[in-house]
Amino acid sequence: MSITRKSPTMADVARLAGVSPMTVSRAFKTDSSVSDATRDAILKAADDLGYVFDSTASNLRSQKTDFIAVSIPSINNANFAETVRGLSEGLKARGLQILLGYTDYDMAEEERLIEQFLRRRPEAIVVTGGRHTPRARRMLENAGIPVIETWDLPEDPIGHVIGFSNADAVRGMVDHFVAQGLTRIAFIGGDTTRDTRGADRRAGFIAAMQAQGLDATRLVAVGAPPISMREGAEAMGRLLETLPDTQAVICVSDLSAFGALTECQRRGVDVPGSLWIAGFGDYEIAGIAVPALTTINPFPRDIGTRAAELILDVLDGRQLTPARIAIFPELLVRHSTG
Amino acid sequence: MSITRKSPTMADVARLAGVSPMTVSRAFKTDSSVSDATRDAILKAADDLGYVFDSTASNLRSQKTDFIAVSIPSINNANFAETVRGLSEGLKARGLQILLGYTDYDMAEEERLIEQFLRRRPEAIVVTGGRHTPRARRMLENAGIPVIETWDLPEDPIGHVIGFSNADAVRGMVDHFVAQGLTRIAFIGGDTTRDTRGADRRAGFIAAMQAQGLDATRLVAVGAPPISMREGAEAMGRLLETLPDTQAVICVSDLSAFGALTECQRRGVDVPGSLWIAGFGDYEIAGIAVPALTTINPFPRDIGTRAAELILDVLDGRQLTPARIAIFPELLVRHSTG
DNA sequence: ACAGTGCATGTTAACGATAACATAAACAGA
DNA sequence: TCTGTTTATGTTATCGTTAACATGCACTGT
Numbered sequence: 056m057s058i059t060r061k062s063p064t065m066a067d068v069a070r071l072a073g074v075s076p077m078t079v080s081r082a083f084k085t086d087s088s089v090s091d092a093t094r095d096a097i098l099k100a101a102d103d104l105g106y107v108f109d110s111t112a113s114n115l116r117s118q119k120t121d122f123i124a125v126s127i128p129s130i131n132n133a134n135f136a137e138t139v140r141g142l143s144e145g146l147k148a149r150g151l152q153i154l155l156g157y158t159d160y161d162m163a164e165e166e167r168l169i170e171q172f173l174r175r176r177p178e179a180i181v182v183t184g185g186r187h188t189p190r191a192r193r194m195l196e197n198a199g200i201p202v203i204e205t206w207d208l209p210e211d212p213i214g215h216v217i218g219f220s221n222a223d224a225v226r227g228m229v230d231h232f233v234a235q236g237l238t239r240i241a242f243i244g245g246d247t248t249r250d251t252r253g254a255d256r257r258a259g260f261i262a263a264m265q266a267q268g269l270d271a272t273r274l275v276a277v278g279a280p281p282i283s284m285r286e287g288a289e290a291m292g293r294l295l296e297t298l299p300d301t302q303a304v305i306c307v308s309d310l311s312a313f314g315a316l317t318e319c320q321r322r323g324v325d326v327p328g329s330l331w332i333a334g335f336g337d338y339e340i341a342g343i344a345v346p347a348l349t350t351i352n353p354f355p356r357d358i359g360t361r362a363a364e365l366i367l368d369v370l371d372g373r374q375l376t377p378a379r380i381a382i383f384p385e386l387l388v389r390h391s392t393g
Numbered sequence: 394m395s396i397t398r399k400s401p402t403m404a405d406v407a408r409l410a411g412v413s414p415m416t417v418s419r420a421f422k423t424d425s426s427v428s429d430a431t432r433d434a435i436l437k438a439a440d441d442l443g444y445v446f447d448s449t450a451s452n453l454r455s456q457k458t459d460f461i462a463v464s465i466p467s468i469n470n471a472n473f474a475e476t477v478r479g480l481s482e483g484l485k486a487r488g489l490q491i492l493l494g495y496t497d498y499d500m501a502e503e504e505r506l507i508e509q510f511l512r513r514r515p516e517a518i519v520v521t522g523g524r525h526t527p528r529a530r531r532m533l534e535n536a537g538i539p540v541i542e543t544w545d546l547p548e549d550p551i552g553h554v555i556g557f558s559n560a561d562a563v564r565g566m567v568d569h570f571v572a573q574g575l576t577r578i579a580f581i582g583g584d585t586t587r588d589t590r591g592a593d594r595r596a597g598f599i600a601a602m603q604a605q606g607l608d609a610t611r612l613v614a615v616g617a618p619p620i621s622m623r624e625g626a627e628a629m630g631r632l633l634e635t636l637p638d639t640q641a642v643i644c645v646s647d648l649s650a651f652g653a654l655t656e657c658q659r660r661g662v663d664v665p666g667s668l669w670i671a672g673f674g675d676y677e678i679a680g681i682a683v684p685a686l687t688t689i690n691p692f693p694r695d696i697g698t699r700a701a702e703l704i705l706d707v708l709d710g711r712q713l714t715p716a717r718i719a720i721f722p723e724l725l726v727r728h729s730t731g
Numbered sequence: 732a733c734a735g736t737g738c739a740t741g742t743t744a745a746c747g748a749t750a751a752c753a754t755a756a757a758c759a760g761a
Numbered sequence: 762t763c764t765g766t767t768t769a770t771g772t773t774a775t776c777g778t779t780a781a782c783a784t785g786c787a788c789t790g791t
């Protein structure tokens with residue numbers, strides 16, 4: 056550690072290279088017109104001084120931060136991680152950096168996060184879900200930057216939307232089971248509505264069962280979001296004890312579905328022989344579990360990729376009206392259901 | 394969407410509230426001395442105007458960004474997610490925000506990321522692992538901010554360190570197996586050294602086996618990091634075909650270990666009856682799989698928590714010398730090994 | 732030979748907050 | 762009552778970069 060002397064600025068680099076600060080500034084942008092000789096001299100001078108470009112000053116003067124704010128419910132979730140990955144991949148080439156935050160499935164926390172985000176003056180903001188506190192919604196509406204809601208298809212979007220109907224996706228699963236002749240179908244999910252997508256899936260289950268004229272009351276609610284494997288196992292235990300004649304279970308996610316599957320294994324319940332199990336999300340575990348889990352792939356990576364494309368289109372003026380991009384989740388029927 | 398007029402500044406708020414901009418600035422800091430009446434008037438004025446505090450200006454003038462830069466190999470990894478969670482929990486109260494980036498287990502990418510980070514002038518930087526490109530190392534050394542390397546205990550740290558020896562952790566596992574009377578032990582890992590922690594674990598395996606006077610050549614290398622469940626399964630298939638007399642397998646992570654377990658289930662190989670399987674990381678799946686997987690818990694959350702504490706100590710001047718904090722991973726013996 | 736064009740570089744001021752210093756009023760203690 | 766301290770607020774200059782405009786020189790075509 057050397058003595059903490061003030062770090063060099065562009066002015067220092069300019070002095071050493073014998074040019075004006077403005078030319079140094081230009082030399083650091085790839086596109087600007089600076090002669091090769093001058094640029095080389097400047098980069099050398101910068102290197103000699105250990106100069107590090109200061110974004111904070113650049114951000115203020117140019118009124119650009121190159122930040123894209125992204126809010127997800129949890130960092131510890133492979134689905135959302137995939138969306139972020141798709142986003143950052145699509146934005147990296149343009150020098151846009153992701154400012155990531157998570158809400159723990161809490162709308163009040165989301166509101167706080169959005170406020171923090173907007174102070175940093177991002178170029179655009181991507182949020183998960185279509186439900187927000189009134190204040191959060193107002194902040195987003197007035198932010199003056201592109202807003203993209205994902206993982207949902209809200210009725211009254213704030214700006215752009217890229218997502219799908221969680222309810223419809225689960226309806227497809229229910230209809231598939233019914234077409235296979237099953238009638239006693241249960242749903243395992245969380246015991247709060249904090250996870251709004253999880254709540255939508257449960258609502259979709261109930262609506263679909265009722266539409267089929269079936270009993271929609273086989274609901275097991277366990278734990279706060281995100282529902283873990285362990286909670287899925289616990290819920291399955293409860294289900295087997297209270298409603299042993301259940302023929303199939305739809306779980307709010309693959310993680311709880313896998314937990315449910317392990318509980319069956321521990322209790323010697325044959326899946327799919329005695330009971331079918333399905334999840335949601337097409338996590339890696341769904342494909343590799345024995346038996347492999349029937350699930351729904353909502354193409355999380357695509358959500359991110361499309362969001363990145365949309366952001367670039369909006370920033371470049373190619374997209375002038377709010378976009379509504381529907382993703383069509385795919386039902387993946389595997390060994391855990393027949 | 395209203396007409397895009399320039400967003401209001403503190404000066405606008407000050408005018409409306411009938412005070413000076415400086416007083417507005419003070420009103421937005423919790424600690425400063427502003428009379429209640431004045432603060433209320435200012436906050437009301439700010440609200441009426443839809444004023445949003447501009448961090449970019451604040452960052453420049455105060456030379457503080459309240460960013461803590463954090464580099465992890467992958468966002469899609471529960472272990473690193475836990476570390477980030479510990480970090481952000483510990484930093485949130487102080488208003489420090491995490492600037493997160495991932496390297497895809499690529500040191501060149503890490504170098505690029507660190508460069509991007511430093512331009513943003515973070516208050517401190519947390520990196521994963523103790524190995525970096527020479528330039529990355531130089532940048533960190535000269536950054537003039539606290540540097541914390543995690544998930545490793547390098548010989549020659551750049552600054553602070555919070556971690557453990559991956560090699561020693563695996564040695565403990567090997568020694569445990571040998572104490573149980575096993576001799577033919579294999580290791581499943583990636584086929585590159587990009588994942589330096591994975592490489593360290595394999596090196597630890599080899600060293601431990603050799604120290605025990607045992608054959609250390611039962612190595613299956615498959616795929617680039619991070620090794621997936623699927624690749625674990627593939628590796629197990631190869632192992633069962635080429636070295637069928639293997640008694641135990643240590644996998645570079647719980648995910649590959651679980652994949653390996655499923656391959657045994659598909660092939661009718663009894664675990665632990667015919668073969669023992671162990672993983673690394675104590676992911677949730679290790680505890681809930683049937684049989685539950687023996688693994689090593691490196692306390693990823695603690696790494697983050699301790700890092701957050703350390704950062705606050707350094708920023709507050711309570712920690713003046715480089716810290717070296719050792720974490721002691723715990724061997725969790727479960728049903729998959731005996 | 733000369734206006735016209737483009738290229739490389741320079742000059743000036745500004746982005747919006749706040750550190751540092753200054754000041755007026757209120758209050759406390761002897 | 763008077764000085765010393767605290768509290769609430771104001772003034773000025775500045776953080777480091779870059780937008781906007783200006784300038785000089787080289788080259789092009791006629």
